[in-house]
Amino acid sequence: xxxxxxxxxxxxxxxxxxxxxxxxxxxxxxxxxxxxxxxxxxxxxxxxxxxxxxxxxxxxxxxxxxxxxxxxxxxxxxxxxxxxxxxxxxxxxxxxxxxxxxxxxxxxxxxxxx
Amino acid sequence: xxxxxxxxxxxxxxxxxxxxxxxxxxxxxxxxxxxxxxxxxxxxxxxxxxxxxxxxxxxxxxxxxxxxxxxxxxxxxxxxxxxxxxxxxxxxxxxxxxxxxxxxxxxxxxxxxx
Numbered sequence: 001x002x003x004x005x006x007x008x009x010x011x012x013x014x015x016x017x018x019x020x021x022x023x024x025x026x027x028x029x030x031x032x033x034x035x036x037x038x039x040x041x042x043x044x045x046x047x048x049x050x051x052x053x054x055x056x057x058x059x060x061x062x063x064x065x066x067x068x069x070x071x072x073x074x075x076x077x078x079x080x081x082x083x084x085x086x087x088x089x090x091x092x093x094x095x096x097x098x099x100x101x102x103x104x105x106x107x108x109x110x111x112x113x114x
Numbered sequence: 115x116x117x118x119x120x121x122x123x124x125x126x127x128x129x130x131x132x133x134x135x136x137x138x139x140x141x142x143x144x145x146x147x148x149x150x151x152x153x154x155x156x157x158x159x160x161x162x163x164x165x166x167x168x169x170x171x172x173x174x175x176x177x178x179x180x181x182x183x184x185x186x187x188x189x190x191x192x193x194x195x196x197x198x199x200x201x202x203x204x205x206x207x208x209x210x211x212x213x214x215x216x217x218x219x220x221x222x223x224x225x226x227x228x
Contacts (some may be wrong), residue, residue, distance in 0.1 A: 006156075015225065019134050032215045034215075036217075041206075043219045043220065043221050043222065044157075044205070044207075044217075044219040045219070046216050046217075047175070049214055049215075049216060051214045051215070083167060090156065090157060098208075099162070099164060099167075099170060100145070100164070101147075101159065101162045101170055101216055102147065102159075102207075102215065103159055103218060104149070104156055104157035104159070106155065106156030107156040107157070
């Protein structure tokens with residue numbers, strides 16, 4: 001069965017600093033991988049996704065993530081944090097073996113300090 | 115409709131009462147998911163409907179929880195004999211056949227059990 005582990009329930013960075021949110025997954029077959037973001041008092045929205053092909057994927061607001069099969073990881077990065085990036089970020093996995101059921105990690109809350 | 119619609123947006127109930135939460139997915143979306151979001155618990159998978167296939171109920175926490183999807187469209191999540199630990203935001207999401215398995219979420223139904 002698929003599973004997702006997000007390391008760190010809370011991450012705090014200074015404005016302008018690198019953002020790194022970690023995600024490791026478990027899947028018996030090639031996975032689809034996602035990052036969703038939930039801004040305060042808003043619904044979840046897709047940030048970026050990996051399906052096939054290029055392993056470095058770019059999303060909205062300057063975020064990107066790299067699929068590393070050997071490490072079963074899909075870490076999310078942004079070179080320079082902005083105050084507006086403060087939100088909760090969820091990594092998710094879906095695969096054919098699971099009937100494309102989507103499983104989410106526990107989430108990482110990102111705090112950005114001025 | 116243009117998005118995923120959930121009702122009620124807020125529900126306060128007394129312990130032991132039954133509640134029904136409704137989800138109207140995006141028109142034409144064949145897959146529908148229910149998740150539960152509790153403080154600090156991330157997104158917990160509850161149930162997944164895909165077309166005419168039998169639903170994946172593997173995430174339902176107890177037999178007090180049930181869900182149905184009528185006519186391949188609207189879904190109702192029912193919680194019987196509510197308990198205080200059922201207090202959470204219940205999120206519905208739908209997915210179309212295209213779009214690489216991306217979920218579109220509703221705004222959620224916040225349930226408070228007194």
